[in-house]
Amino acid sequence: MRKTAVLVAAAAMAATAFTVPQATAATHQGGLHFGALQFDGPGADLPRTNAKLNAEYVDLHNNTSRSVQLRNYKVKTASGYVYTFGSFTLGAGKTVRLRNGQGTNTAYTVYRKKDNYWFNNSSGSVNLYTPAGTKKDSCSWRANGRGYTTCH
Numbered sequence: 398m399r400k401t402a403v404l405v406a407a408a409a410m411a412a413t414a415f416t417v418p419q420a421t422a423a424t425h426q427g428g429l430h431f432g433a434l435q436f437d438g439p440g441a442d443l444p445r446t447n448a449k450l451n452a453e454y455v456d457l458h459n460n461t462s463r464s465v466q467l468r469n470y471k472v473k474t475a476s477g478y479v480y481t482f483g484s485f486t487l488g489a490g491k492t493v494r495l496r497n498g499q500g501t502n503t504a505y506t507v508y509r510k511k512d513n514y515w516f517n518n519s520s521g522s523v524n525l526y527t528p529a530g531t532k533k534d535s536c537s538w539r540a541n542g543r544g545y546t547t548c549h
Contacts, residue, residue, distance in 0.1 A: 429465055430549055431525060431536040432456035432492060436516035437544030445512070450498030453516050455523055455536070455548075457495060459487045467493075469528035478515040482507070518544070 438452025455472065459465050467482040472495060480495060485507060487493050493507060497515055500508040509515065516523070522537035536548030 427460050428533075429457065429459055429461070429487075429525070430534045431523065432458045432549065433545060433547055434516075434523065434536055434538065435545045436521065436538050437518040437540070439544065442514065442518075445514075447498045447500075450512065450514065451496045451500060451508070453497040453514060454494050456492050457487065457525070458492045458549075459489060462489050464488050470533075471526040473524050473526065474515055474517075475522045476515075476517060478511075480509045 432455075434455045435453055438449050440449065442449065457467075457472075465487050467485045467487055470482045472480045472482075485493070485502075488504075491505075493505060495507050495509065497509045497511060499510055499512075500506065502508060518540060520537070520539045522535060524532055525534040527533050534548070536546070538546040
C-alpha cells in the first residue's frame with residue numbers, strides 16, 4: 398500500500414513537471430515588439446555605401462488587432478543612436494523594417510537616413526520607447542557568425 402502511494406505521488410509530480418512551463422522557454426512577445434535584427438550586414442563594412450548601410454535593420458511587429466500610431470516612438474541603441482518615428486501608422490498584424498541608410502519611406506520600410514553604422518558588429522542592444530518614455534521592448538545580441546538575430 399505504501400509503495401503504491403509513493404508511486405502515485407511520483408506520477409503526480411512528474412505530470413506537474415510536464416505542465417509547468419520552463420523558465421528558459423522562449424515566448425512570442427505580444428503587442429508592439431522587435432522582430433528580426435540585422436546588426437552586421439553581409440560583406441565588409443568598408444567602403445561604406447548606402448546599400449551596406451541599409452543592410453543593417455530592425456523589424457518592428459504590431460501583434461495587436463488594432464493599428465498603432467508610432468509618432469514619437471523612439472528606437473535607441475546602447476551606443477546612443479536614436480531614431481524617432483514621424484507620423485507613421487503600423488497596421489494590425491503588420492511589420493515595418495527600420496533601415497539605417499537613405500531611402501524613401503513606405504508602408505513597410507522606413508529609413509534612419511544616416512551615413513554611419515548604428516549597430517555594433519560584436520554585441521549591443523536596442524530599445525523601443527513610447528512617446529511618454531516608457532520602455533516597450535528591447536533586444537540584445539552577441540556576434541553569432543551570421544550577423545543577425547531574432548528578438549522574440
